[in-house]
Structure formats: C-alpha cells, structure tokens
Amino acid sequence: xxxxxxxxxxxxxxxxxxxxxxxxxxxxxxxxxxxxxxxxxxxxxxxxxxxxxxxxxxxxxxxxxxxxxxxxxxxxxxxxxxxxxxxxxxxxxxxxxxxxxxxxxxxxxxxxx
Amino acid sequence: xxxxxxxxxxxxxxxxxxxxxxxxxxxxxxxxxxxxxxxxxxxxxxxxxxxxxxxxxxxxxxxxxxxxxxxxxxxxxxxxxxxxxxxxxxxxxxxxxxxxxxxxxxxxxxxxxxx
Numbered sequence: 001x002x003x004x005x006x007x008x009x010x011x012x013x014x015x016x017x018x019x020x021x022x023x024x025x026x027x028x029x030x031x032x033x034x035x036x037x038x039x040x041x042x043x044x045x046x047x048x049x050x051x052x053x054x055x056x057x058x059x060x061x062x063x064x065x066x067x068x069x070x071x072x073x074x075x076x077x078x079x080x081x082x083x084x085x086x087x088x089x090x091x092x093x094x095x096x097x098x099x100x101x102x103x104x105x106x107x108x109x110x111x112x113x
Numbered sequence: 114x115x116x117x118x119x120x121x122x123x124x125x126x127x128x129x130x131x132x133x134x135x136x137x138x139x140x141x142x143x144x145x146x147x148x149x150x151x152x153x154x155x156x157x158x159x160x161x162x163x164x165x166x167x168x169x170x171x172x173x174x175x176x177x178x179x180x181x182x183x184x185x186x187x188x189x190x191x192x193x194x195x196x197x198x199x200x201x202x203x204x205x206x207x208x209x210x211x212x213x214x215x216x217x218x219x220x221x222x223x224x225x226x227x228x
Binding site: 095 | 148156157158207211216218220
C-alpha cells in the first residue's frame with residue numbers, strides 16, 4: 001500500500017498568514033500515460049464530511065477559492081493557503097488515487113494562534 | 114443534484130455483522146463508481162472498497178476478508194456488509210461518489226461497536 005505522510009500534524013496561524021502543508025507519498029504518484037499526479041486535497045470541518053479542494057495535485061475543484069493552491073510532483077506535494085481566513089480553520093488531508101487501496105494522510109489541523 | 118445518504122444501525126455488538134445502505138440520487142450507479150470510506154474519531158479517512166460502475170468491486174486488502182460490497186441498481190442503492198466487528202471498527206462510515214478523488218460525500222453514519 002502507498003503510505004501518505006503529512007506534516008505538520010497541527011499548525012497555529014493568524015488570519016492573513018500564508019500556510020504550507022506538506023504531503024509525502026511512499027512511491028511516485030505520477031502516471032506516465034496521462035502525465036498527471038494522482039493526488040487530492042480535502043478540507044474537513046468538525047461534524048462535516050470532507051470537502052474536495054484539489055485534484056490531480058494542482059487542479060482546484062469548482063467553487064474553491066483561489067487562495068488554495070496545490071503543487072508538487074512525484075512523491076512530494078504541498079497545499080498552500082494564502083491569506084488564511086477564519087473559515088479555513090479545519091483539518092486537511094491529502095489522498096493518493098494512483099493505486100488501490102486509495103490512502104489518506106494522517107491530517108493537518110489548522111488552528112487559530 | 115447529486116446526493117448520497119447512508120443508513121444503518123448506530124450500535125453493533127462485537128463480533129457481529131455491520132450492514133449499511135447507501136441510497137443515491139442525481140446520478141446512475143451504472144455510470145459512476147461508489148466507494149465506502151470510514152473515519153475513526155480524530156483520525157484520517159480510510160478507503161474501504163469500491164463498487165465500480167460496471168458492477169465490479171475492489172477492496173482494501175486490510176479488510177477484504179471481512180468486507181462485501183454489492184448494489185441494487187433498480188433501487189439506486191449500494192450495500193456494505195462487514196463481519197466480525199471489533200471496537201476499532203468504531204467510526205463514521207461514508208459512501209462517496211469517487212473518480213479516484215471524491216467530489217461527493219454522504220453525510221456519514223456513526224457506527225459504534227460496543228456491548
């Protein structure tokens with residue numbers, strides 16, 4: 001199984017800051033046929049289902065604010081949130097769908113400083 | 114619009130079988146795949162298995178010996194059955210419409226394994 005490792009596990013921020021969440025996979029998520037990275041990012045607020053933010057490592061889902069930016073390739077990926085707002089305080093998860101079983105990272109909790 | 118809704122018992126006895134139903138609307142099960150994902154409280158999600166649009170299934174190898182996913186396309190339902198439940202199977206169970214990544218999630222059903 002592909003292991004997804006996220007860092008940090010928690011992050012305390014002030015509104016307006018830019019934050020970076022890292023995700024590392026145990027093997028490359030780059031598909032040579034489509035030349036794409038099969039990596040997604042989700043946001044989950046307490047008591048809610050996860051919400052898709054980013055897929056194919058850098059494609060923003062419809063309706064997601066452009067302050068959420070996904071980047072990276074191969075085994076190293078990053079979710080950057082520029083100018084964090086109070087509504088962004090949540091848990092964030094990366095997920096690989098390069099190979100089954102799809103696997104998720106352990107999560108990063110974004111908290112208010 | 115696309116909707117998925119899980120239903121099933123909230124409490125299951127240890128060693129018993131969990132049966133959950135996912136009722137979908139707004140899309141056809143013969144056009145889209147549906148996965149089950151579970152999440153223990155305070156932890157990351159775990160993909161359990163998938164009902165492909167063509168009726169094939171795929172399972173997480175860690176659960177494969179205990180898990181079965183089936184469907185009834187006439188009722189727009191996907192079913193999960195998992196036997197020999199233990200306390201570490203406690204968590205929220207979601208059905209999802211997935212393309213590898215998941216852009217539609219059900220609200221989830223909380224399942225507690227306890228005597």
